[in-house]
Amino acid sequence: MTEPLPPGSVIGILGGGQLGRMLSVAASRLGLRCHIFEPSANPPASHVAERVTTASYNDNVALAAFAKAVDLVTFEFENVPTEALDLIEDTVQIRPSRQALAISQDRIAEKDFLTSIGLTVAPYAAVDDLSDLEAALGRIGTPSILKTRRLGYDGKGQHRLSEETNLTDVMAAVQDTPCVLEGFVDFEREISVIGARSTDGEVVCYDPGENVHRDGILDTTTVPANIPASLKQDAVLVAGRILNALDYVGVMGVEMFVTPQGLMINEIAPRVHNSGHWTQNACEVDQFEQHMRAVAGWPLGDGSRHSDAVMTNLIGDDANAWREAPSGLHLYGKAEARAGRKMGHINRISPKS
Amino acid sequence: MTEPLPPGSVIGILGGGQLGRMLSVAASRLGLRCHIFEPSANPPASHVAERVTTASYNDNVALAAFAKAVDLVTFEFENVPTEALDLIEDTVQIRPSRQALAISQDRIAEKDFLTSIGLTVAPYAAVDDLSDLEAALGRIGTPSILKTRRLGYDGKGQHRLSEETNLTDVMAAVQDTPCVLEGFVDFEREISVIGARSTDGEVVCYDPGENVHRDGILDTTTVPANIPASLKQDAVLVAGRILNALDYVGVMGVEMFVTPQGLMINEIAPRVHNSGHWTQNACEVDQFEQHMRAVAGWPLGDGSRHSDAVMTNLIGDDANAWREAPSGLHLYGKAEARAGRKMGHINRISPKS
Numbered sequence: 001m002t003e004p005l006p007p008g009s010v011i012g013i014l015g016g017g018q019l020g021r022m023l024s025v026a027a028s029r030l031g032l033r034c035h036i037f038e039p040s041a042n043p044p045a046s047h048v049a050e051r052v053t054t055a056s057y058n059d060n061v062a063l064a065a066f067a068k069a070v071d072l073v074t075f076e077f078e079n080v081p082t083e084a085l086d087l088i089e090d091t092v093q094i095r096p097s098r099q100a101l102a103i104s105q106d107r108i109a110e111k112d113f114l115t116s117i118g119l120t121v122a123p124y125a126a127v128d129d130l131s132d133l134e135a136a137l138g139r140i141g142t143p144s145i146l147k148t149r150r151l152g153y154d155g156k157g158q159h160r161l162s163e164e165t166n167l168t169d170v171m172a173a174v175q176d177t178p179c180v181l182e183g184f185v186d187f188e189r190e191i192s193v194i195g196a197r198s199t200d201g202e203v204v205c206y207d208p209g210e211n212v213h214r215d216g217i218l219d220t221t222t223v224p225a226n227i228p229a230s231l232k233q234d235a236v237l238v239a240g241r242i243l244n245a246l247d248y249v250g251v252m253g254v255e256m257f258v259t260p261q262g263l264m265i266n267e268i269a270p271r272v273h274n275s276g277h278w279t280q281n282a283c284e285v286d287q288f289e290q291h292m293r294a295v296a297g298w299p300l301g302d303g304s305r306h307s308d309a310v311m312t313n314l315i316g317d318d319a320n321a322w323r324e325a326p327s328g329l330h331l332y333g334k335a336e337a338r339a340g341r342k343m344g345h346i347n348r349i350s351p352k353s
Numbered sequence: 354m355t356e357p358l359p360p361g362s363v364i365g366i367l368g369g370g371q372l373g374r375m376l377s378v379a380a381s382r383l384g385l386r387c388h389i390f391e392p393s394a395n396p397p398a399s400h401v402a403e404r405v406t407t408a409s410y411n412d413n414v415a416l417a418a419f420a421k422a423v424d425l426v427t428f429e430f431e432n433v434p435t436e437a438l439d440l441i442e443d444t445v446q447i448r449p450s451r452q453a454l455a456i457s458q459d460r461i462a463e464k465d466f467l468t469s470i471g472l473t474v475a476p477y478a479a480v481d482d483l484s485d486l487e488a489a490l491g492r493i494g495t496p497s498i499l500k501t502r503r504l505g506y507d508g509k510g511q512h513r514l515s516e517e518t519n520l521t522d523v524m525a526a527v528q529d530t531p532c533v534l535e536g537f538v539d540f541e542r543e544i545s546v547i548g549a550r551s552t553d554g555e556v557v558c559y560d561p562g563e564n565v566h567r568d569g570i571l572d573t574t575t576v577p578a579n580i581p582a583s584l585k586q587d588a589v590l591v592a593g594r595i596l597n598a599l600d601y602v603g604v605m606g607v608e609m610f611v612t613p614q615g616l617m618i619n620e621i622a623p624r625v626h627n628s629g630h631w632t633q634n635a636c637e638v639d640q641f642e643q644h645m646r647a648v649a650g651w652p653l654g655d656g657s658r659h660s661d662a663v664m665t666n667l668i669g670d671d672a673n674a675w676r677e678a679p680s681g682l683h684l685y686g687k688a689e690a691r692a693g694r695k696m697g698h699i700n701r702i703s704p705k706s
Contacts, residue, residue, distance in 0.1 A: 007675055007684050025378050028401045031675065031684030031697065048381045050400040284634070284680035284702065302680040306702065307659055322360055322384065327637035327655040331360050331384030344384065349637065349659065 002199045004297040005071055007031025011292065012070030012092070014084075016043030016052065018332040018342065019076035019272050022280070024049045026288035032296060037066050044332045045076075057084040067091035074250065074295045078104045078270055079151055095295040096250040100270040103246070107149045107180045110268060117245045119238060120264045122257075123183035130171050136181040137161070143184040146170060148177045158216070160184075185264060187257035191225045194276035195239035196251045196290045196300055203243055204290065204300045205236045206283065209311075211255070211275050217340065221275045221311040223282065224353065227258060234263055242268060251276070251291035274313070274342070281328050281347035282309035307349035319343035355552045357650040358424055360384030364645065365423030365445070367437075369396030369405065371685035371695065372429035372625050375633070377402045379641035385649060390419050397685045398429075410437040420444035427603065427648045431457050431623055432504055448648040449603040453623040456599070460502045460533045463621060470598045472591060473617045475610075476536035483524050489534040490514070496537040499523060501530045511569070513537075538617060540610035544578045547629035548592035549604045549643045552650045556596055557643065558589045559636065559656050562664075564608070564628050570693065574628045574664040576635065577706065580611060587616055595621060604629070604644035627666070627695070634681050634700035635662035660702035672696035 005011075009032055013020045016038030024034040025048050035051040036043070046052040051069070055062030057080060067073065067088045074095055085098060103109045111121045125136035127146060137144065142165070148157035159170050161181075190213070195205040210225035211218055225232065239254045242265075253273025255266040276287035285293070285301030293301050314321055314331075316339045322329060328347035337343050358364075362385055366373045369391030377387040378401050388404040389396070399405040404422070408415030410433060420426065420441045427448055438451060456462045464474045478489035480499065490497065495518070501510035512523050514534075543566070548558040563578035564571055578585065592607045595618075606626025608619040629640035638646070638654030646654050667674055667684075669692045675682060681700035690696050 004676070007672070008686070008688060021381065025381060025401065028374065028378060028686065029683050031672075031686050033400050033686065047386050047403040048378065048401045281637070298675075299677075299679065301682075306704070319360070319384075322651075323357070324652075326652065330382050333361070333381065333384050333386065335361060351659070 002297045009071040010035050012073040014080050015076035016045035018044050020045035022288045027292045035070050047333050057081050063087045096248055096270050100246045100248055104268055104270045114265050122185045125181050127179040127181050133167055140183045145182045146179050149180055185257050187259050189258045192255045192275040193235050193239040194253055194287050195243050196294050197243040197248045198294050198300045199249050199297045202300050203240045204303045205239050206303050207305055208232050208235045209275050218274050221278055223278050223309045250294045251287050277345050278309040278311040278347050281349050282307040308353050310348045312346050314344040355650045362424040363388050365426040367433050368429035369398035371397050373398035375641045380645045388423050400686050410434050416440045449601055449623050453599045453601055457621055457623045467618050475538045478534050480532040480534050486520055493536045498535045499532050502533055538610050540612050542611045545608045545628040546588050546592040547606055547640050548596050549647050549653055550596040550601045551647050551653045552602050555653050556593045557653045557656045558592050560658055561585050561588045562628050571627050574631050576631050576662045603647045604640050630698050631662040631664040631700050634702050635660040661706050663701045665699050667697040
């Protein structure tokens with residue numbers, strides 16, 4: 001048993017986007033204070049955090065000062081450079097752990113890990129050059145998807161391959177970045193489970209949500225997912241197995257495909273997740289508060305759901321919906337509504353079915 | 354029709370206590386940014402606001418700079434000095450209006466106003482000196498309560514009078530501050546209605562809550578109140594009448610006594626109110642977001658209730674409850690848990706009855 005960080009403690013958050021913003025708001029409910037570290041100026045989280053450090057992840061002086069000023073460090077995105085984490089960890093604890101981060105930063109490491117604990121993923125192979133790609137295609141075939149091993153999100157850095165694809169062109173497009181070839185999964189639906197694990201090893205998962213994407217970006221998450229009860233239970237057990245295997249502390253998002261052969265893991269995110277935003281309006285304790293409770297060493301909160309919910313992302317000009325939305329509106333404070341940019345979301349709730 | 358303040362606008366809030374803190378959090382959901390003006394250092398709202406001015410309400414330079422830096426001013430408490438408001442209003446609009454503030458700052462003005470629109474209040478009389486007090490007691494009798502006309506809250510500045518009370522001692526205790534003598538109301542229960550009115554004159558009221566006090570401080574608010582449906586409707590109509598009569602914009606708390614003769618108004622507060630904190634966990638849009646929507650000129654939100662709720666204040670050492678509360682916890686970020694100090698609250702919800 002670790003002693004929980006008491007109210008008044010300062011949580012450092014790496015990254016100042018909308019996830020950091022909503023983490024900071026949730027922390028305030030628990031009497032915890034937040035200090036954001038973010039390279040870009042005027043980020044969404046800066047509007048609701050007590051302190052903000054604006055500096056690059058390569059700025060060792062700023063990183064050291066940040067680490068000294070906080071009682072614990074967590075993060076809102078998984079692509080923080082290893083060197084920055086090393087430097088911070090010399091001074092203060094990081095939760096979730098480096099192991100979880102390292103695995104989720106590399107698609108091959110992630111798939112190897114998931115397979116090693118007996119879970120199913122799409123057929124995959126590492127691709128570093130044209131001959132790797134040809135060999136991988138020989139085994140996996142088409143249709144398939146070539147993804148960069150690192151730094152991909154929202155469909156960026158992904159190329160769909162068919163029989164007609166010119167392989168030389170594709171390798172040129174990825175500029176010889178290390179990649180993974182994934183077999184195309186003809187799934188019925190995509191679901192995700194938002195799970196949390198405490199420092200004591202307690203696990204609490206939210207009900208699975210059903211995700212629909214548009215142009216490679218999450219469009220809606222609907223809860224409950226339209227799947228049998230047994231599959232919901234399987235999905236929650238799978239998430240729990242991943243959390244336990246990693247000795248994880250914090251909230252994790254686990255995306256899964258529902259296929260005729262059962263559940264297949266798409267990817268894991270070692271942080272609060274867009275497909276968990278519905279919890280803000282439909283649950284007693286939302287994913288952001290749950291994450292803060294977990295990393296601060298508190299007992300997990302009651303993640304039970306009092307309502308059904310549909311979360312709809314507001315992308316680009318969708319944000320103009322603020323003029324009409326009578327409830328469940330969450331805007332991120334971004335000044336410029338660029339196409340494809342997540343500007344906010346709306347949670348529509350209805351009585352629990 | 355006024356044009357609403359768009360997301361990205363800056364709302365100035367006079368006062369940085371827990372109400373300012375929760376207003377700031379609600380504003381962030383709407384993409385609005387907050388600038389707090391507060392005389393004391395490190396106030397609760399400063400942990401979740403983008404900007405904080407630490408200055409006295411007599412600091413004209415700081416007030417002028419604050420007014421210039423924001424798009425609108427609202428307040429979390431009603432005792433802002435008139436001169437400060439005058440100075441701010443030279444530059445930027447204040448909502449709710451000065452009229453509502455002026456009335457609620459003076460118990461006599463408030464009771465005169467409520468009586469003038471046909472509502473019932475306890476018998477009252479202005480008391481400036483001993484002879485006023487004797488005359489007032491001759492008319493109102495005992496038991497009764499002598500309250501300061503201004504600056505009273507949470508039972509402070511109140512003296513209960515019985516037949517045995519030494520009147521000279523009481524006048525010495527209030528140090529000749531202008532007072533009001535109120536007849537003691539033998540009420541069945543106290544309820545309150547949190548109402549909101551938009552710039553377009555739309556009114557939305559939350560379901561009445563039932564309040565129980567302990568040592569002069571609100572202890573619990575329970576929703577639904579244990580009163581007949583007809584009385585709930587009356588209570589909401591009364592709140593609506595007050596909001597309309599004042600051409601009010603924003604959220605107001607209206608405390609009422611349920612007596613054998615019907616509803617009697619105890620007092621009004623031209624701001625979000627402790628007895629409305631339950632809305633955070635039991636409603637689609639809470640009182641804080643509703644206030645921000647109203648003052649920003651937005652359409653009001655959906656104030657409907659999806660759950661029953663009991664709000665319990667955490668006073669002084671009650672705040673240690675954070676170790677056990679699995680949901681509905683709201684701490685205010687105050688460093689010192691002094692006796693009688695509001696440190697937080699817990700909202701316990703249950704399925705709607």
